Amino acid sequence: MPVKILADSACDLPKSFYEEKHVYLFPLKVEINEQEYEDVKTIDPKTVYDAIRSGVVPKTSQASPLLFEEVFTEMAEKNEDGIYIAFSSELSGTYSTAVMILDQVKEKYPNFQLTIVDTKCASLGFGLVVQEAARLASNNAAKEKILEDVLFRSQHMEHIFTVEDLDYLAKGGRVSKASAFLGGLLNIKPILNMEDGKLVPIEKIRGKKKVYRRLIEIINERGSNLQEQVIGISHADNEGSALEVKAMIEEEFHPKEIYISSIGSAIGAHTGPGTISIFFLNQLSS
Structure with a gap:
């Protein structure tokens, strides 16, 4: 079974990428005029830029802890192996939340093999790391090889x-x-x-x-x-x-x-x- 790749929307890759490459998406949240949206899924960037130009200051928040719990639990139950490639922990709490949820899930499923990587990257710099990981996974590369590549690209x-x-x-x-x-x-x-x-x-x-x-x-x-x-x-x-x-x-x-x-x-x-x-x-x- 190929290693499952997961990423959050701060990698700035299009929706089609996740669908075509079978990468699981954790959307960050964007709030405009008290209306909350899911990045990539329910709002497009042009909407945000038009709002900013009109004087609105959008708010953002991390990916949903409940979604992390649901996805990690399902993977654990299916005995799936995966790598969650995360947005820089210096810019968002998403990484630390994912780590916390993973620890909770592993209390019930101690053999769950998900690995979470703090890339310290953002936007398409983060996206290039995710793209190569997805390519390697689709070619059935070993998890160790994918992790080695993710860590190297993140650091450089x-x-x-x-x-x-x-x-x-x-x-x-x-x-x-x-x-x-x-x-x-x-x-x-x-x-x-x-x-x-x-x-x-x-x-x-x-x-x-x-x-x-x-x-x-x-x-x-x-x-x-x-x-x-x-x-x-x-x-x-x-x-x-x-x-x-x-x-x-x-x-x-x-x-x-x-x-x-x-x-x-x-x-x-x-x-x-x-x-x-x-x-x-x-x-x-x-």
């Missing part, structure tokens, strides 16, 4: 992104309101990355074109064997810019593949519309 995945408007990060407490105000006046765009699962600003650049050129420089500085990689680009209702960045990456690095996805409702509720993110490995093999 670079997340580089820039946002359209600093106000969105200010509302989430990521930058000061004063910085956001000055950034808007001066057309300053931040470049951020993930360090040990946390969001960290690394540079501020004036002007979109200069930001995109700097993103390419950072890929060159940090990437490894880029021509052999699948590079990910995720965007928040900003496909035109994503395609522009894709063309720059293709011209500069000639990667094996460039995969583009929309930033999902849960992640997008915090980044705001216009965000462009790039994901690649800083080491291709151990």
Whole structure:
């Protein structure tokens, strides 16, 4: 029996992926105007971005503990072996909740073999990890091999992104309101990355074109064997810019593949519309 792969919606992969690759989805929650939705399942990212543009501040919450209990219990009863690949524990309580529920389920089913991995990744950086795990599982790879790959990619995945408007990060407490105000006046765009699962600003650049050129420089500085990689680009209702960045990456690095996805409702509720993110490995093999 193939190893069952489970993931939450913060990996920003489309609904069709879960259906086609038989990956179980745990949706994070998004609340708009006191109405709660399930990321991927009952709300699309455009709805979130339109709400933000109209002045609404969406709220998000972790995946359902009850759903974790139901799914884990069913797997245990069927004696299924699985890997739940989780969103960074530094950005959500979903991972810790899943671990707690797993411990409870194992009290009744001590031989249950589910493994939970804190990727310390987000958005399509997380998604690229899930994609490869699903591919390996579909080819009946051993659980140890899948886990080894998941851990390696999680540890070496670079997340580089820039946002359209600093106000969105200010509302989430990521930058000061004063910085956001000055950034808007001066057309300053931040470049951020993930360090040990946390969001960290690394540079501020004036002007979109200069930001995109700097993103390419950072890929060159940090990437490894880029021509052999699948590079990910995720965007928040900003496909035109994503395609522009894709063309720059293709011209500069000639990667094996460039995969583009929309930033999902849960992640997008915090980044705001216009965000462009790039994901690649800083080491291709151990």
